[in-house]
Amino acid sequence: LLGLAVLLLYVRRTRRRNEPPLDKGMIPWLGHALEFGKDAAKFLTRMKQKHGDIFTVRAAGQYITVLLDSNCYDAVLSDVVLLDQTSYAQVLMKRIFSLNLPSHNPESEKRRAEIHFQGTALTQLCSSMQNNLQHLVTPSEMGLKVSEWKKDGLFNFCYGLLFKTGYLTVFGAEKNNSAALAEIYEAFRQFDKILPKLARTTVNKEEKQIASSAREKLWKWLTPTHLDRKSEHQSWLGNYVQQLQDEGVDAETQRRAMLLQLWVTHGNTGPAAFWLLGYLLTHPEALRAVREEIQGGKHLRLEERQKNTPVFDSVLSETLRLTAAALITREVKQDKKIHLSNGQEYQLRRGDRLCVFPFISPQMDPQIHQQPEMFQFDRFLNADGTEKKDFFKDGVRVKCPSVPWGTKDNLCPGRQFAISAIKELVSTILTRFDLELCDKNAKLPLVYPSRYGFGILQPAGDLEIRYRIRS
Ligand code: HEM
Numbered sequence: 001l002l003g004l005a006v007l008l009l010y011v012r013r014t015r016r017r018n019e020p021p022l023d024k025g026m027i028p029w030l031g032h033a034l035e036f037g038k039d040a041a042k043f044l045t046r047m048k049q050k051h052g053d054i055f056t057v058r059a060a061g062q063y064i065t066v067l068l069d070s071n072c073y074d075a076v077l078s079d080v081v082l083l084d085q086t087s088y089a090q091v092l093m094k095r096i097f098s099l100n101l102p103s104h105n106p107e108s109e110k111r112r113a114e115i116h117f118q119g120t121a122l123t124q125l126c127s128s129m130q131n132n133l134q135h136l137v138t139p140s141e142m143g144l145k146v147s148e149w150k151k152d153g154l155f156n157f158c159y160g161l162l163f164k165t166g167y168l169t170v171f172g173a174e175k176n177n178s179a180a181l182a183e184i185y186e187a188f189r190q191f192d193k194i195l196p197k198l199a200r201t202t203v204n205k206e207e208k209q210i211a212s213s214a215r216e217k218l219w220k221w222l223t224p225t226h227l228d229r230k231s232e233h234q235s236w237l238g239n240y241v242q243q244l245q246d247e248g249v250d251a252e253t254q255r256r257a258m259l260l261q262l263w264v265t266h267g268n269t270g271p272a273a274f275w276l277l278g279y280l281l282t283h284p285e286a287l288r289a290v291r292e293e294i295q296g297g298k299h300l301r302l303e304e305r306q307k308n309t310p311v312f313d314s315v316l317s318e319t320l321r322l323t324a325a326a327l328i329t330r331e332v333k334q335d336k337k338i339h340l341s342n343g344q345e346y347q348l349r350r351g352d353r354l355c356v357f358p359f360i361s362p363q364m365d366p367q368i369h370q371q372p373e374m375f376q377f378d379r380f381l382n383a384d385g386t387e388k389k390d391f392f393k394d395g396v397r398v399k400c401p402s403v404p405w406g407t408k409d410n411l412c413p414g415r416q417f418a419i420s421a422i423k424e425l426v427s428t429i430l431t432r433f434d435l436e437l438c439d440k441n442a443k444l445p446l447v448y449p450s451r452y453g454f455g456i457l458q459p460a461g462d463l464e465i466r467y468r469i470r471s
Contacts, residue, residue, distance in 0.1 A: 013058075018347040021054075021055045022055070025058055029060070036057070039449035040325075040357070041325065053069040062353060063349070064354075065348055066355045066357065069342075069361070070403065073407045074409070077328070077410065081333070083331070085330050085331075087331045088329050093260060096199050097215075098215065099260055101260075112239060113413035116239070118416060121234075126420045126421075128169050132164075133161070133425065134428070136164055137428060137432055137469070144468070146469050147470075149468045153464060154274055154277060154464075155459055155462045157465065160185055161425060162270040162422075165421065166265065167266065168181075170266075171237060184218065188214075188262065190210055190211070191214040196451055196453070219258075222259055222262065224255070237258075268455045268456040272324075273425050275322070275444075278459075279318075280315065281435075281463070283375060291430060293311045294309075294427045294430060305427075309423070313387060314379065314380040316422065318376060318377060321379070321404070322363070323457045324403075324456055325454075327453035332350055332351065334350050358404075433469060434467060434470060438466055442463055445460055445461035
């Protein structure tokens with residue numbers, strides 16, 4: 001009876017004064033869930049055309065208000081009390097990682113990561129990352145003789161190398177065991193492929209089994225006692241494990257929490273490096289400009305070398321503009337008023353979710369970026385070679401032309417490390433390898449559409465390359 005009453009309540013929901021346009025979809029309860037899950041970018045673009053920069057849709061019984069006015073993202077999301085990120089994070093942790101961690105607090109996680117991924121800690125981390133990468137690209141580690149050609153998919157090549165580099169650097173284990181590293185990467189990829197379906201609870205029986213077995217393998221590898229504990233208290237991971245132990249979290253839950261952290265720290269960088277190199281390989285003028293810049297800084301130390309690279313920075317910004325597609329989700333804890341950048345006021349309803357999707361606006365907004373679907377390597381460069389920061393919409397300066405690292409109050413604490421790792425990987429590949437497309441006219445693969453909402457996009461296919469280590 002109670003279920004029926006709740007159902008009736010949902011069916012009967014109508015738009016109240018000052019609330020955003022309401023679009024419940026045709027199917028009772030389910031609403032737009034299927035279309036939303038299948039390709040969030042396509043669905044939300046359609047809704048934006050129909051309703052404008054703010055609207056509420058129904059999806060699987062939940063009402064979701066979607067905000068697409070990028071000039072008010074920071075102001076709206078700064079209310080971390082009434083717009084709570086913990087409850088939905090808990091739901092996803094359970095669905096994806098089989099993890100129940102009531103003590104998980106995104107705010108304190110962010111603070112911890114800020115301490116360990118910035119300042120002097122970051123310098124040490126980057127230098128260790130550089131050493132690990134150099135080790136992984138030696139002929140013996142790659143199983144390649146110098147000058148011998150090998151074929152691979154670019155996605156697998158980039159993701160594999162960066163995952164292994166990051167794992168050695170952040171998780172500090174399996175240093176001398178390349179077979180184990182390869183196994184961990186394989187299991188991680190199997191799990192990562194199914195992740196969007198786990199989050200939406202749309203896995204079939206076979207996928208459920210694959211995900212469970214990959215998770216089991218990873219949990220085993222990630223048991224805190226297997227990991228490098230030498231510098232336990234100084235490292236981000238050691239500090240995290242210590243906190244879990246202090247909170248009395250049992251050993252099984254600790255292993256599961258490690259997988260959550262593995263994904264947060266490794267799930268985006270490899271795919272971003274793939275798109276960046278993919279765009280370079282399919283845009284010769286961009287590749288030429290980046291090569292020249294790398295050549296100019298070859299003699300400098302890592303830190304210096306990475307500092308003054310306006311062309312590379314523009315290429316990276318442009319890549320992230322085209323491929324960073326996180327759906328930032330908050331739960332509305334109490335009825336709340338918000339203001340759009342034009343001053344218009346809207347009322348959010350308690351119990352609904354609020355989503356911000358920077359991929360649609362500002363990143364793919366044709367009023368901000370001309371031909372937004374095109375890769376233009378110098379889009380973020382001024383004519384004098386400095387970084388271009390001024391972009392406009394309807395004559396008004398856009399606060400952020402791209403939002404790959406999240407909004408002001410919730411910026412990714414690992415962003416500098418991610419940038420450093422991507423730059424180091426790409427410049428190592430371009431200087432240490434001959435690398436070319438198997439088919440010179442090949443195009444970048446399309447995006448795997450159900451990945452919208454989960455950070456950096458992934459390709460539906462791969463780009464075949466051949467490479468050899470330079471003598
Ligand atoms: C959170 C993007 C790489 C550590 C976030 C968020 C975004 C993001 C958008 C905020 C999500 C939200 O507001 O809901 C990215 C992108 C990356 C990347 C695009 C690579 C291209 C990394 C790396 C690390 C890292 C390499 C660490 C080594 C974190 C952590 C959080 C976070 C710890 C907070 C998670 C939490 O709430 O518990 N990232 N990130 N990220 N990121 Fe990154």
